[in-house]
Amino acid sequence: MEGFKSLSGLCLCLLVSLVLLSTAAAAQEAGGKAVNLEGLSPKARRCVDCHAEKTPGIVADWKAGRMAAAGVSCYDCHVVRKDSPMASQCEGVREEMPAVYTSALVSPKTCRRCHPSEVEQFGRSAHARLAGAPVIEKEKYKKLFYEMEGGEFAGIPKGDPRTLAARQAGCQMCHGIEVKLKADNRPTDDSWPGGIGMRYPDGGIGNCTVCHGRHRFSMAEARKPEACAKCHMGPDHPNIEIYYESSHGKRYLIEGESWRWDSPAGEWEPGDYSAPTCATCHMSGIGDLSPTHNVTERLKWDLVHPRSVVRSGERGDGEKGRALMRRVCGNCHSKVQTDSHFAKLDRAVGLYNYYYDGAQRMLKDLEAKGLLKEDKWSDAFQELNYYLWHHAGRRARHGAAMDGPDYAQWHGFFQIFQMYKDMEEIYNWRIKNNRIEPLSPVMSTAPY
Ligand code: HEC
Ligand code: HEC
Ligand code: HEC
Ligand code: HEC
Ligand code: HEC
Ligand code: HEC
Numbered sequence: 001m002e003g004f005k006s007l008s009g010l011c012l013c014l015l016v017s018l019v020l021l022s023t024a025a026a027a028q029e030a031g032g033k034a035v036n037l038e039g040l041s042p043k044a045r046r047c048v049d050c051h052a053e054k055t056p057g058i059v060a061d062w063k064a065g066r067m068a069a070a071g072v073s074c075y076d077c078h079v080v081r082k083d084s085p086m087a088s089q090c091e092g093v094r095e096e097m098p099a100v101y102t103s104a105l106v107s108p109k110t111c112r113r114c115h116p117s118e119v120e121q122f123g124r125s126a127h128a129r130l131a132g133a134p135v136i137e138k139e140k141y142k143k144l145f146y147e148m149e150g151g152e153f154a155g156i157p158k159g160d161p162r163t164l165a166a167r168q169a170g171c172q173m174c175h176g177i178e179v180k181l182k183a184d185n186r187p188t189d190d191s192w193p194g195g196i197g198m199r200y201p202d203g204g205i206g207n208c209t210v211c212h213g214r215h216r217f218s219m220a221e222a223r224k225p226e227a228c229a230k231c232h233m234g235p236d237h238p239n240i241e242i243y244y245e246s247s248h249g250k251r252y253l254i255e256g257e258s259w260r261w262d263s264p265a266g267e268w269e270p271g272d273y274s275a276p277t278c279a280t281c282h283m284s285g286i287g288d289l290s291p292t293h294n295v296t297e298r299l300k301w302d303l304v305h306p307r308s309v310v311r312s313g314e315r316g317d318g319e320k321g322r323a324l325m326r327r328v329c330g331n332c333h334s335k336v337q338t339d340s341h342f343a344k345l346d347r348a349v350g351l352y353n354y355y356y357d358g359a360q361r362m363l364k365d366l367e368a369k370g371l372l373k374e375d376k377w378s379d380a381f382q383e384l385n386y387y388l389w390h391h392a393g394r395r396a397r398h399g400a401a402m403d404g405p406d407y408a409q410w411h412g413f414f415q416i417f418q419m420y421k422d423m424e425e426i427y428n429w430r431i432k433n434n435r436i437e438p439l440s441p442v443m444s445t446a447p448y
C-alpha cells in the first residue's frame with residue numbers, strides 16, 4: 001500500500017511538471033509574463049509566424065517585451081488603412097492578404113491610441129516639434145549642413161547627393177527630419193530613419209523608439225542613462241560625461257546593476273535605486289511627483305541657447321520648473337544641500353551671461369565699424385564667439401547644473417576666460433588698426 005501511494009505521488013508529480021513544461025514551451029517569456037500566440041487573431045498570428053522566419057531578430061525582441069504579453073502585435077502597430085498616406089504592402093501581405101495594408105513607418109499617432117497621456121506630454125516638450133525645427137525649418141542651419149559641411153562651398157554642386165551626408169548621418173539622427181515618400185509610399189532612403197523630432201506623413205511628430213528601443217519597447221531601458229546618451233553627449237552638450245563624473249553617476253556605475261529598474265511607473269522610488277538617473281530627475285515619478293514625458297517641465301533656465309534666460313512660453317515655465325526639480329532632490333537631500341546646489345547653478349549662469357554680454361558688445365561694435373568678415377567661419381573673432389557659447393559655455397552651465405566639476409571648470413570656465421581674452425585682443429587690434437587681421441589664428445579643429 002505504502003509503495004503504491006508513493007508511486008502514484010511520483011506519477012502526479014511527473015504529470016504536473018509535464019503540463020508545466022509544455023505550457024512554458026508554447027508560451028515564451030515576456031517581461032516575466034507569457035506571450036500567448038493563440039490569443040492573436042489568425043491574421044495577426046500570420047505576421048508573427050512568417051516574420052519569425054524572415055526577420056527572427058524582430059520577433060524575438062518583440063516577444064521579450066511587455067506589450068507582446070499583453071497581446072499587442074505587429075498587426076496593431078503596422079497595419080494601416082488603405083487610404084493612409086503611408087499605406088504600402090509588405091511582400092507577405094501582398095501574397096496572402098491582399099486587402100491588408102502595412103507600413104514600416106509607425107508614428108506616435110499609432111501609440112496614442114493606447115497611450116494618450118504619454119503622447120500628449122511628449123508633444124508639449126522640446127523633444128517634439130522644437131527638436132525637429134533646426135533641421136527641417138531653419139534656413140541658417142541648412143546653410144551650415146549643405147553649404148558648409150556638405151561641401152558646396154568647396155565645389156560640390158548644389159543638389160549632389162553627397163551634400164546630404166552631413167545632415168543625414170549627423171543632425172537628422174539626433175534631431176529628426178520630415179519623412180518623404182517614394183511612389184510606393186515607402187520612405188525615401190535619405191529621409192528615414194531619424195531622431196527624436198521625426199515628422200510623419202500622417203501628421204504624427206516624434207519618435208518614441210529613441211528611448212524605448214524597438215521591438216522591446218522597455219520602460220526599464222528608458223530609465224537608464226545610456227538611453228539618453230546617444231544624443232546627450234559630445235563637446236556641445238556632454239550630459240552623459242557630466243553624469244558619469246557626478247556623485248550620482250558614480251553610484252550608478254558602481255552599483256547600478258543591482259538596482260530595480262522595472263517597478264511600475266509612479267512606483268519607482270528611492271530604495272529601488274540609491275541615486276537618480278537622467279530619467280529620475282527629468283521624467284520619472286518620485287515621492288509625490290507624477291511621471292512626465294515632458295522633459296521641459298522641470299527646468300528653470302534655458303541653458304541651450306546663447307544667453308541663458310528664465311524659461312517662458314513654449315520653452316516652459318522657469319519658476320515652476322525649479323520648484324518641481326527641487327521636489328525631486330527633496331526625496332534624498334536636505335534643504336540646505338539643495339539650496340547650495342541651486343545657488344551654485346544660478347551663480348554659474350550669472351557668470352556665464354556676464355562673459356556672453358561682454359562678447360556681444362565687442363561683436364556689435366566691430367559690426368558697426370565694418371570690422372567683421374561676412375563669412376563668420378573664416379573670421380577668428382566670430383569663430384571664438386561661437387565656441388564661447390555653444391561649446392565651452394554650455395559645458396560650464398551643464399556642468400554646474402548636474403554636478404560635473406571638470407566640465408564646469410576645465411572644459412568650461414577655464415576655456416571661456418581664455419577665449420574671452422583672445423577675443424579682446426582681436427577686438428583691440430581691429431579697432432586700433434581699423435582693419436581685419438589677414439589670417440584667422442583659430443584652428444579649425446576647435447578648442448575642445
Ligand atoms: C508597439 C508597436 C509595434 C509593434 C507591436 C511592432 N512594431 Fe515594428 N516598428 C514599430 C516602430 C515604432 C518602428 C519604427 C518606425 C519608424 O521609425 O518610423 C518599427 C519598425 C519596424 C520595421 C522596420 C525597421 C527595420 O528594422 O527593418 C519592421 C520590419 C517591423 N517593425 C516589423 C515588425 C514585426 C514583424 C512585428 C511583430 C513581430 C512588429 N514590427 C511589431 C512599432 C511596432
Ligand atoms: C508570408 C510571409 C509574411 C507575412 C505573412 C507577413 N510579412 Fe511582413 N514582410 C515579409 C517579408 C519577406 C518582408 C521583407 C523583408 C525585407 O525587406 O527583407 C516583410 C516586410 C515587412 C515590413 C517592413 C516594410 C516593408 O513593407 O517591407 C513590415 C512593417 C511588415 N512586413 C509587417 C507585416 C505585418 C504587420 C504583417 C501581418 C499583417 C506581415 N508583415 C505579414 C514577409 C511577411
Ligand atoms: C493596441 C494598444 C497599444 C498600442 C498601439 C501601443 N501600446 Fe504600448 N502598451 C500597451 C499595453 C496594453 C501595455 C501594458 C503592458 C503591460 O504592462 O502588461 C503597453 C506598455 C507599453 C510600455 C511599457 C513597457 C514596460 O517595459 O513596462 C511602453 C514603453 C510602450 N507601451 C510604448 C509604446 C509605444 C512607443 C507605442 C507606439 C510605437 C505603443 N506602446 C503602442 C498597448 C499598446
Ligand atoms: C549627437 C546628437 C546631435 C547632433 C548630431 C546634433 N545635435 Fe543639435 N542638439 C542635440 C541636443 C541633445 C541638444 C540639446 C542640448 C541642450 O538642451 O542643452 C541640441 C540642441 C540644438 C539646438 C538648440 C535648440 C533649438 O531648438 O534651438 C540647435 C539649433 C541644434 N541643436 C542644431 C543642430 C544642427 C543644425 C545639427 C547638425 C549640423 C545638430 N544640431 C546636430 C543633439 C544633437
Ligand atoms: C526621452 C526618452 C523617452 C521618450 C522619447 C519616450 N519615453 Fe516613454 N518613458 C520614458 C521613461 C524614462 C519612462 C519611465 C518613467 C518612470 O520612471 O515613471 C517611460 C515610460 C513609458 C510608458 C509606461 C507608462 C506606464 O504608466 O506604465 C509608456 C506607455 C511610454 N513611456 C510610452 C511612450 C510613448 C508612446 C512615447 C512616444 C510618444 C515615449 N514613451 C517616448 C522615456 C521616454
Ligand atoms: C535621439 C536623440 C535624443 C535622445 C535619445 C534624448 N534626447 Fe533629450 N534632446 C534631444 C534634442 C535634439 C534636444 C533639443 C531640443 C530643442 O531644444 O530643440 C533635447 C533636449 C532635451 C532637454 C532640454 C529640453 C528643453 O526644453 O530645452 C532635456 C532636459 C532632455 N533632452 C533630456 C533627455 C533625457 C532625460 C533623455 C533620456 C531619458 C533624452 N533627453 C533622450 C535629443 C535626444
Ligand code: HEC
Pocket residue numbers: 225228229232237239240243248276277278279281282298299300301302303304305322325345398401402
Ligand atoms: C540630479 C538630477 C539630474 C540628473 C541625474 C540629470 N539632470 Fe539634467 N538637469 C538637472 C538640472 C537641475 C538642470 C538645470 C535645470 C535648471 O535650469 O534650473 C538640468 C539640465 C539639463 C539639460 C539642459 C537643458 C537646457 O536648458 O539646455 C539637459 C539637456 C539635461 N539636463 C539632460 C540630462 C541628461 C541627458 C542626463 C543624464 C545623462 C541628466 N540630465 C541627468 C538635473 C539632473
Ligand code: HEC
Pocket residue numbers: 247248251270273274275276280281325326328329330331332333338341342403
Ligand atoms: C535617489 C536619491 C537622490 C536624489 C533624488 C538626488 N540625489 Fe543627489 N545624491 C544622492 C546620493 C546617494 C549622493 C552621493 C552622496 C555621497 O556620495 O556621499 C548624492 C550627491 C549629490 C551631490 C554631491 C554632494 C557632495 O557632497 O559632493 C550633489 C551636488 C547632489 N547630490 C545634488 C542633487 C540635486 C540638485 C538633486 C535634485 C535635482 C539630487 N541631488 C537628487 C542621492 C540623490
